[in-house]
Amino acid sequence: MILAAAPALAAPDLDACSTRGPTQAPLEYKPVDLLPDGKVVFRLCAPEAASARVVSGDIDSVPTGYDGGPQGLAMTRDDRGYWAATTAKPVSPGVHVYGFSIAGTVIADPQSQSPANEARGARSTFYIPSPGLAFGAYRPDIAHGVVSTVEYASKSTDSLRRAQVYTPPGYEGGGDRRYPVLYLVHGVGDSELSWVQKGRAAYILDNLIADGKAPPMIVVMPFGHTPGRPGVDNRFNSDFRDDLINDLIPAIDARFRTEPRPARRAMAGLSMGGLHTINFGLTRPDIFGPIGIFSIGFIGDENLARFEKNDMDALRRRAAARTFVYYTIGKTDPVMPLVGPTRRLFDAAGLKYQYVETEGGHEWSVWRADLRDFATKVFPSAPGKP
Numbered sequence: 001m002i003l004a005a006a007p008a009l010a011a012p013d014l015d016a017c018s019t020r021g022p023t024q025a026p027l028e029y030k031p032v033d034l035l036p037d038g039k040v041v042f043r044l045c046a047p048e049a050a051s052a053r054v055v056s057g058d059i060d061s062v063p064t065g066y067d068g069g070p071q072g073l074a075m076t077r078d079d080r081g082y083w084a085a086t087t088a089k090p091v092s093p094g095v096h097v098y099g100f101s102i103a104g105t106v107i108a109d110p111q112s113q114s115p116a117n118e119a120r121g122a123r124s125t126f127y128i129p130s131p132g133l134a135f136g137a138y139r140p141d142i143a144h145g146v147v148s149t150v151e152y153a154s155k156s157t158d159s160l161r162r163a164q165v166y167t168p169p170g171y172e173g174g175g176d177r178r179y180p181v182l183y184l185v186h187g188v189g190d191s192e193l194s195w196v197q198k199g200r201a202a203y204i205l206d207n208l209i210a211d212g213k214a215p216p217m218i219v220v221m222p223f224g225h226t227p228g229r230p231g232v233d234n235r236f237n238s239d240f241r242d243d244l245i246n247d248l249i250p251a252i253d254a255r256f257r258t259e260p261r262p263a264r265r266a267m268a269g270l271s272m273g274g275l276h277t278i279n280f281g282l283t284r285p286d287i288f289g290p291i292g293i294f295s296i297g298f299i300g301d302e303n304l305a306r307f308e309k310n311d312m313d314a315l316r317r318r319a320a321a322r323t324f325v326y327y328t329i330g331k332t333d334p335v336m337p338l339v340g341p342t343r344r345l346f347d348a349a350g351l352k353y354q355y356v357e358t359e360g361g362h363e364w365s366v367w368r369a370d371l372r373d374f375a376t377k378v379f380p381s382a383p384g385k386p
Contacts, residue, residue, distance in 0.1 A: 017047055018081065019048075031044065032126050034128060038090025039089065042086075042100075043083070043084045044082065044100050046100070051103075052075040052083040053070075053072030053100070055073075055099050055100070059098065061091075062098070071101065091128060094128060094133055095368075098124055099123035099124060106121070106123070108123050112126075117193040119189055119190060119191055135208075135369075136204050136372070142169075143169035143170070145169050146167050149164060150164075150251070150252075150255065154243045154248075155246065157247075161223060161248075162223060163221060164220075164221040165256065166218065168205065168217060169216070170216065171218075178259045180259050181220060181256075181259070182217055182218070183249075184268055184273075185221070185274075186270065186272075187224075188234055190224070192224075193221075199364060199371060201371060205217070208375055215379050217378075217379055220248070220252055224273050234275075235275060235300070236279055240280070244280060249265075262289045266290035266291065267288045268378075270296070271294070273294075274296035278296070282315065285323060290326075290377075290378045290379070291323065292378065293325075293326065294329070294366075294370045295329050295367065296338065298342050298345075318351060319352065322352065324354075326378075327353050327355045327356070329358070330359065330363070331358065332361040333366070343355070356373070
């Protein structure tokens with residue numbers, strides 16, 4: 001949902017919060033309001049709840065619980081039966097993810113139509129516009145691409161898996177034009193939908209293409225997790241590797257008009273997705289050309305040592321291939337200590353890469369800007385035929 005500053009709706013103007021039966025019209029109310037001073041009001045109808053809290057990891061005045069205190073912003077019940085809470089400080093522009101905690105279980109906002117599907121379960125989002133964020137805003141005056149859900153049979157995981165696929169404006173019209181492909185992977189708490197729902201990837205690409213700052217491209221957003229089994233670690237998920245290389249890429253090349261060659265196939269990811277990119281993209285110059293690593297480095301000495309033992313030859317082959325490699329992180333990102341050892345390993349292999357430090361931490365506001373920058377550089381020439 002998109003918020004515009006307006007006085008909050010007073011509780012007496014709302015229908016009373018109550019449980020509706022199957023033959024009654026559903027209760028409708030505005031669950032999130034932006035006040036003129038920039039603060040945000042949250043509202044929830046949960047008539048049988050004993051307590052409720054707003055939870056969020058990216059709203060400054062909503063406690064995360066990382067300091068040992070209680071998680072979330074406590075809500076109070078008004079005389080109409082609604083739970084409500086107002087942030088103590090203005091909320092910054094951009095996309096924000098939130099949910100409600102009832103009896104220790106976090107749920108999505110039942111009134112929201114803007115979901116945020118996560119690795120497990122879902123939360124909700126709202127968006128506060130700002131001129132500085134226009135690069136990720138919907139523009140009604142330009143052509144737009146299409147985001148499709150693609151299901152494919154994964155022999156590697158013995159499961160039916162899904163990916164989100166962005167096709168650029170004009171693709172749906174048909175023809176014989178082929179397009180480069182970017183495989184874009186989310187972080188550990190997210191899902192294949194996160195780059196669209198939280199990252200606004202489709203709008204970012206639409207705007208860049210319309211402005212002539214990036215060529216039309218296909219963007220494939222896979223699910224970065226695989227069915228759990230003993231021995232599989234998010235830091236080196238070989239099941240994801242096998243699924244990506246042996247199942248997903250062939251499925252995409254078979255269904256879409258791709259340019260199926262390394263120079264026109266890129267891989268990038270944030271946090272866990274960035275680690276997947278290092279482990280399974282950077283080491284495969286025979287499959288992926290351009291590489292984007294956002295906000296991550298090797299986690300733990302054992303993983304650094306494993307890579308140094310098993311993958312240095314592959315890293316040297318990447319260095320010899322002289323493909324575009326982009327490495328970026330926010331200056332206040334808690335992951336920053338992992339970057340130094342990772343860069344030293346890259347340097348030891350003779351790898352040339354563009355390193356960028358941006359303002360911000362380990363957060364979507366940084367990753368949206370990372371995608372904007374990377375997308376303008378990943379495929380410098382126009383697409384064509386393989």
